[in-house]
Amino acid sequence: MGGLASAEELVYGPVRSRRLGLSLGINILPANGKTCNFDCPYCQYGWTRVSPDGAKRWPTPEKIGSALSERLREAKLSRTRVERLTLAGRGEPTLHPQFPEIVNRLRAVRDRESPGTRLAILSNSSTADNPATRAALLALDERYMKLDAGDPITLRHVNDSPISCTRIVEALRTLPDIVIQTMFVSDPAGRMDNCGDIAVIPWTRAVARIAPRKVHLITIDQTPASSLIGPVSDVRLLEIANRVRQRGVAARAFLSDA
Numbered sequence: 592m593g594g595l596a597s598a599e600e601l602v603y604g605p606v607r608s609r610r611l612g613l614s615l616g617i618n619i620l621p622a623n624g625k626t627c628n629f630d631c632p633y634c635q636y637g638w639t640r641v642s643p644d645g646a647k648r649w650p651t652p653e654k655i656g657s658a659l660s661e662r663l664r665e666a667k668l669s670r671t672r673v674e675r676l677t678l679a680g681r682g683e684p685t686l687h688p689q690f691p692e693i694v695n696r697l698r699a700v701r702d703r704e705s706p707g708t709r710l711a712i713l714s715n716s717s718t719a720d721n722p723a724t725r726a727a728l729l730a731l732d733e734r735y736m737k738l739d740a741g742d743p744i745t746l747r748h749v750n751d752s753p754i755s756c757t758r759i760v761e762a763l764r765t766l767p768d769i770v771i772q773t774m775f776v777s778d779p780a781g782r783m784d785n786c787g788d789i790a791v792i793p794w795t796r797a798v799a800r801i802a803p804r805k806v807h808l809i810t811i812d813q814t815p816a817s818s819l820i821g822p823v824s825d826v827r828l829l830e831i832a833n834r835v836r837q838r839g840v841a842a843r844a845f846l847s848d849a
């Protein structure tokens with residue numbers, strides 16, 4: 592579901608981010624374009640399009656494992672620090688048809704080449720109620736799960752998700768030890784934003800129901816797919832974070848200048 596800069600290769604970085612530290616990104620999605628079941632107007636990879644030939648060339652678990660192995664060896668030789676291995680990249684990683692097998696392979700490579708390094712995922716949460724996907728998610732050390740809306744209208748505007756809001760919230764509610772990651776966007780025309788009270792009130796309610804370990808509030812810091820939307824002010828992001836804390840959930844706002 593994006594989130595780490597540039598994902599042209601299977602393994603890229605290390606990328607430094609305020610949320611994840613020094614992270615090697617793992618892009619298990621097909622090389623060309625973006626592969627996602629959401630179509631967020633803020634996506635750094637542009638709008639979701641069907642690939643021109645209709646075919647998806649998914650990288651194999653073997654190829655992904657070898658790419659990670661090689662990169663970790665290089666990092667060891669060059670004494671490059673790597674704090675996390677993060678499944679992210681050009682789309683939604685859990686859509687890979689062999690996602691559970693890939694997670695097993697990545698764990699094995701990590702244990703062999705870099706024991707103790709955290710294995711994380713940035714996911715859009717759309718597959719969190721699939722039993723095989725859930726088991727694979729639980730085999731990772733950290734799960735950063737998207738929840739940008741707590742009501743169906745906002746969900747349609749900010750994610751264009753094919754999965755209902757209720758289904759996403761219920762799946763997240765029963766997935767242990769997660770960090771909710773929410774992208775707040777503003778739209779002067781008020782069509783595609785989720786930062787007004789009309790969206791924040793049901794979203795806060797959904798967050799309280801899920802009771803995650805923490806909530807990360809972020810806003811746009813890359814060029815979005817839609818030129819009609821923009822970032823949310825630091826003041827508003829802090830206000831929303833406070834509302835989450837009032838519900839008894841830990842929250843951190845990542846401000847544009849922090």
Ligand code: SF4
Nearest residue numbers: 592627631634682715
């Ligand atoms: S979930 Fe949204 S932001 Fe993430 S890759 Fe898909 S369309 Fe882009």
